[in-house]
Amino acid sequence: MIRVEGVTKRYGPTTAVDNISFEVERGEIVGFLGPNGAGKTTTMRILTGFLPPTRGAASVAGFDVATQPIEAKSRIGYLPESPPLYPEMSVIDYLRFVASIKHIPRKEIPKRIDAVLERTSTTDVRDKLLGKLSKGYRQRIGLAQALIHAPEVLIFDEPTSGLDPKQIIEVRELIRSLAGEHTILLSTHILPEVASTCGRVIIINEGRIEASDSLDNLTARLEGATALLLDVEGPPDEVRRALELDLAVRSVAEESRLGDRTALRVEVDKDDRVARRLAAVVVNSGWGLYGMRSLGMSLEDIFLQLTSQEEQANGGEGPAAGQGSDGGAPAADTAEGQEGDDR
Amino acid sequence: MRDTLTIAMREFSVYFTSPIAYIVLAIFALIFGYFFTAGLAFFMDYSMQAQGSPGAPPMNVNQFVIEPSLGNMSIVLLFLVPMITMRLFAEENRSGTIELLLTSPLHDYQIILGKWLGALMLYGCMLLVAVVNLSVLFLYTTPEWKPLLVALLGLALMGATMIALGTFLSTLTRNQIVAGALTFGVLLLLWVLNWVSSFETSTIGRLCEYLAISPHFEQFSRGVIELKDLVYYLSGTALGLFLSKRSLESLRWKA
Numbered sequence A: 001m002i003r004v005e006g007v008t009k010r011y012g013p014t015t016a017v018d019n020i021s022f023e024v025e026r027g028e029i030v031g032f033l034g035p036n037g038a039g040k041t042t043t044m045r046i047l048t049g050f051l052p053p054t055r056g057a058a059s060v061a062g063f064d065v066a067t068q069p070i071e072a073k074s075r076i077g078y079l080p081e082s083p084p085l086y087p088e089m090s091v092i093d094y095l096r097f098v099a100s101i102k103h104i105p106r107k108e109i110p111k112r113i114d115a116v117l118e119r120t121s122t123t124d125v126r127d128k129l130l131g132k133l134s135k136g137y138r139q140r141i142g143l144a145q146a147l148i149h150a151p152e153v154l155i156f157d158e159p160t161s162g163l164d165p166k167q168i169i170e171v172r173e174l175i176r177s178l179a180g181e182h183t184i185l186l187s188t189h190i191l192p193e194v195a196s197t198c199g200r201v202i203i204i205n206e207g208r209i210e211a212s213d214s215l216d217n218l219t220a221r222l223e224g225a226t227a228l229l230l231d232v233e234g235p236p237d238e239v240r241r242a243l244e245l246d247l248a249v250r251s252v253a254e255e256s257r258l259g260d261r262t263a264l265r266v267e268v269d270k271d272d273r274v275a276r277r278l279a280a281v282v283v284n285s286g287w288g289l290y291g292m293r294s295l296g297m298s299l300e301d302i303f304l305q306l307t308s309q310e311e312q313a314n315g316g317e318g319p320a321a322g323q324g325s326d327g328g329a330p331a332a333d334t335a336e337g338q339e340g341d342d343r
Numbered sequence B: 001m002r003d004t005l006t007i008a009m010r011e012f013s014v015y016f017t018s019p020i021a022y023i024v025l026a027i028f029a030l031i032f033g034y035f036f037t038a039g040l041a042f043f044m045d046y047s048m049q050a051q052g053s054p055g056a057p058p059m060n061v062n063q064f065v066i067e068p069s070l071g072n073m074s075i076v077l078l079f080l081v082p083m084i085t086m087r088l089f090a091e092e093n094r095s096g097t098i099e100l101l102l103t104s105p106l107h108d109y110q111i112i113l114g115k116w117l118g119a120l121m122l123y124g125c126m127l128l129v130a131v132v133n134l135s136v137l138f139l140y141t142t143p144e145w146k147p148l149l150v151a152l153l154g155l156a157l158m159g160a161t162m163i164a165l166g167t168f169l170s171t172l173t174r175n176q177i178v179a180g181a182l183t184f185g186v187l188l189l190l191w192v193l194n195w196v197s198s199f200e201t202s203t204i205g206r207l208c209e210y211l212a213i214s215p216h217f218e219q220f221s222r223g224v225i226e227l228k229d230l231v232y233y234l235s236g237t238a239l240g241l242f243l244s245k246r247s248l249e250s251l252r253w254k255a
């Protein structure tokens, strides 16, 4: 339904989107997740034909956005980052106008307007001026506008931004209720939003796609990684280097330092023996191990991990096989772990 | 066609939900009404005197009332057209509603023609005010109506050209005031070219005269349609609309 192939977008010297490709199948709800400035809006503007890409091609419902814009656009319902409302028009006049430029036959317009007003629970403001609506209602009329021609593909740019918690829940419910009839791509920088509405997630950062997977797989992947907090007495740099040698270790970051003791956050692949091995490394090197604690990896952690750069560089894959020091580890673990090891 | 009209009707009705339409119409009615009644009073005086002295040539309403009152309107348009056109695209650029138009299944030319037509419809209302004034003449005198129609046609064409230029200049910015100032500046420049031509007799002078907006209206106001004037206004309008289209395309590249 949606296909993006090798799309790059440059604004002068800045590259907003860098050679991204992805597809969305019919009936899917895909969350487009990324921090501010990641390139979500830019990608959506390219998909909807508002911006031409610098390189690459996008197509919607089988129509190339650049070469068959009218066909593609008539199959898209688009809610831009800020709802495109004319403040001096009434809700009903506005929807009539949108229905007309989306080529709905004149006779069907009243019916379609009633349908979308009901769907977005906005029937009670139909005669109000758009400029006088509250933010929540503006957002809903923005959604109504996108739905009016019953398009196959819906593209929503941050549909819940600026809403209160109750409205957020209502809008998410609305989006879920659209599943099945429509193919939906929505952007957000809030993780729970993806968890509650989307079947698949595309994580984008600095114009590049960092991950694209079903929510279940991604969650499994989150669970596949975990973090340990080590409290070590010893020269910090040497300790770090020694720990990083283990193949299951993805990254080591210093959390805090107190005298000779350093708290280190170590992100590791899930592997039941890694904690023993790390303890052994510390102890065998003659340093003191004052504590070791397992830190669960939250959804936020994974998001941050995927979207922060340095950590990408040394991501070790798979559990380490055949570590030399494995044999003596269990003993050392219990011997030096004086402050308790609660994993 | 339906899309173009939909956009035009929206533009037209927006003028009346804001004070702009009323301000523009009131200013026009006031100024036109003044020139018209002044011309009429002068005409009455003069024809009264002429009746007393049998040797004098008969007076012509067209020449003494219609021509000057319509002829003065080119200056008035200089001020009113920017007020009409400044918001056309600038406001859409500012509020982001341009994103709705450009992601709807519309061709760029439909959007531009629609906006231009919407502005032209308000301009048509202004001309209607003039027509209502002028029709009073038919109650008491017998003006020739053919030259009157030609003069109105000329005024319509001149307005269409100015509005097309204003539409283009409105695409360049997201600030209505800037769009209005730009339009006023450009129209003023085109108007001033007429003075330059009176100092310069060389080809430059003739070129300036050809480029200036108002001289092309002179023949129209006398009831004469000249091909060069017709070509000037039609190509000026086409140029304005064409530049708008190019600007809308490049807006997408920049936006």
Ligand SMILES: Nc1ncnc2c1ncn2[C@@H]1O[C@H](COP(=O)(O)OP(=O)(O)OP(=O)(O)O)[C@@H](O)[C@H]1O
Residues within 6 Å of the ligand: A011, A014, A015, A016, A034, A035, A036, A037, A038, A039, A040, A041, A042, A043, A081, A189, B254, B255
């Ligand atoms: N019109 C523009 N001109 C120049 N640079 C731009 C323009 N629009 C966006 N950018 C840049 O492109 C990058 C991506 O912006 P984009 O708006 O796509 O991000 P986003 O993921 O939508 O962010 P947010 O979550 O804040 O909405 C940013 O670095 C931004 O500064």
Ligand SMILES: [Mg+2]
Residues within 6 Å of the ligand: A040, A041, A042, A081, A157
């Ligand atoms: Mg954005």
